[in-house]
Amino acid sequence: MKVTAEICVIPLGVGLSVSRYIAACQPILEAWHLKPQLHAYGTNVEGEWDDVFAAFKECHQTIHDLGAPRVHTTIKVGSRTDRPQTNDDKIAAVRGSSE
Amino acid sequence: MKVTAEICVIPLGVGLSVSRYIAACQPILEAWHLKPQLHAYGTNVEGEWDDVFAAFKECHQTIHDLGAPRVHTTIKVGSRTDRPQTNDDKIAAVRGSSE
Amino acid sequence: MKVTAEICVIPLGVGLSVSRYIAACQPILEAWHLKPQLHAYGTNVEGEWDDVFAAFKECHQTIHDLGAPRVHTTIKVGSRTDRPQTNDDKIAAVRGSSE
Amino acid sequence: MKVTAEICVIPLGVGLSVSRYIAACQPILEAWHLKPQLHAYGTNVEGEWDDVFAAFKECHQTIHDLGAPRVHTTIKVGSRTDRPQTNDDKIAAVRGSSE
Structure with missing residues (x-):
């Protein structure tokens, strides 16, 4: 099953600056070839359900690590x-409808 | 990795009444012993990450089916x-803080 | 415009225990007569859009305070x-479809 | 209260193509000077809480209309x-942490 998806991770108990945790997820999403935006x-x-959620698990676990x-x-x-429908297709469809 | 989670599924292209689709997910979540609320x-x-997401995939796929x-x-x-921390623990903690 | 809604607040920079912040929102939602569950x-x-979002603003601000x-x-x-359709109607519709 | 925010609107009961509904929100967000991305x-x-949520109400209502x-x-x-912290600041912080 091909899917598009969005992930938003929030670490708690590490103060206010969360950017380095989010940054750590980007190479994981790249390594799974999920075309992260x-x-x-x-x-x-975007990608196969199993790949997307394997990557998301790795991201979530990495924040703990x-x-x-x-x-x-x-x-x-x-x-x-x-x-x-890819993520780029979705954006193009909205932009196309705006004209 | 033990997790608590929330799932909300929305079918598109089938009209306004979505309750029977949501109802179809409940036995799946039960079958995976995830203590659905x-x-x-x-x-x-709540349950192991892998069980929770295997069940969520089954729910999502079932809506298509x-x-x-x-x-x-x-x-x-x-x-x-x-x-x-279980889902019941989370609710009890909030109720306890309200007193 | 009558709406049903869900709010989930997460304070950052205050450690791991967030229950007392969530507890502080409950009387606000009650005071706006939004039938919090x-x-x-x-x-x-549930309630009028303007009441719901006035209450949500108050909750969000209270966490800062x-x-x-x-x-x-x-x-x-x-x-x-x-x-x-109320929140109770939504739950009843799913339970009714499960039978 | 300055905020950053994300909105995702889903119309039900109008078939599968939702792009024209999302497109209708973009000029509303522009008109409120919220720097939509x-x-x-x-x-x-991004903007003041009251402006952001006035715009979101208008978006939601427009989908009905x-x-x-x-x-x-x-x-x-x-x-x-x-x-x-602006939306651009948030992205820059993540990109900066990746280097």
């Missing part, structure tokens, strides 16, 4: 069976 | 390494 | 124009 | 009192 409220990815005793992760995931 | 904006569960050509799922997942 | 991943409410220098809040909000 | 799982904005009898909106909103 970082934005200000998460990172969007970096010292965060509590991790809160929010995920959106979508799929459609009528036709393929 | 249904509420008005999702279902909370029931006829929804597009499915949008949102997930929250949390874990802590300092001490175990 | 606490669960393990947030609190569900209690000492959290950073607050992350996630919200789900839904409305329908075909017929009224 | 469209991505594949929502649109990020365009014919969707049911609308599901998810929002993330964050603020910090220790120092100002």
Whole structure:
């Protein structure tokens, strides 16, 4: 099952600066070939469900490994069976409708 | 890795009534022994990461199988390494702090 | 516009125990007569859009006032124009479909 | 209270293509001067809490006005009192930590 997804990880118990934890996830998402698109409220990815969630587990676990005793992760995931759709397709469709 | 989590599934392309799709997820979450707690904006569960996400994949796939050509799922997942905490523990902690 | 909604507040920079912050939101939601239903991943409410979001602002601000220098809040909000639907209606519809 | 936020709107009961509904929100977010950044799982904005949520209400209502009898909106909103932080600052901090 091909999906697009968004992950947003929040470490707790490590103070206010969370950027280095989020940064640690980017190479994981790259290594799984999920075409990560970082934005200000998460990172969007795409790929097979199993790859996406294996990568998300690795991200979540990595935040613990970096010292965060509590991790809160929010995920959106979508799929459609009528036709393929990438993250770039989704953005292009909105931009196309705006014209 | 023990986690607590929330899943909220939204089928698209099947009209306004989504309750039968959500209902179809409940026995899946039960079958995985995730102690599901249904509420008005999702279902909370707890268990091992791998079990939780195997069940969530099954839920998402089941919505497609029931006829929804597009499915949008949102997930929250949390874990802590300092001490175990169940969904009931979380609710009790808030109620305890209110007194 | 009548809505149902879910709020989940996360204070950052105050350590691991977040229950007293969440507890502080409950009387606010009560005071706005939003029929709060606490669960393990947030609190569900219902009411007019303006009341719901006035209360959510008060909750978010209160977390700061209690000492959290950073607050992350996630919200789900839904409305329908075909017929009224409360949070209890939503749960009953799922339970009814399960039988 | 200055905030950064993400909005993701989902119309129900209007079929599979949701891009024109999302497109209708972009000029609203622009008109409120919220510096919208469209991505594949929502649109990020920044501004005063009251402006952000006035715009979000207008977006949600507009989806109904365009014919969707049911609308599901998810929002993330964050603020910090220790120092100002824009959406661009957040992205730069992650990219800076990756080097």
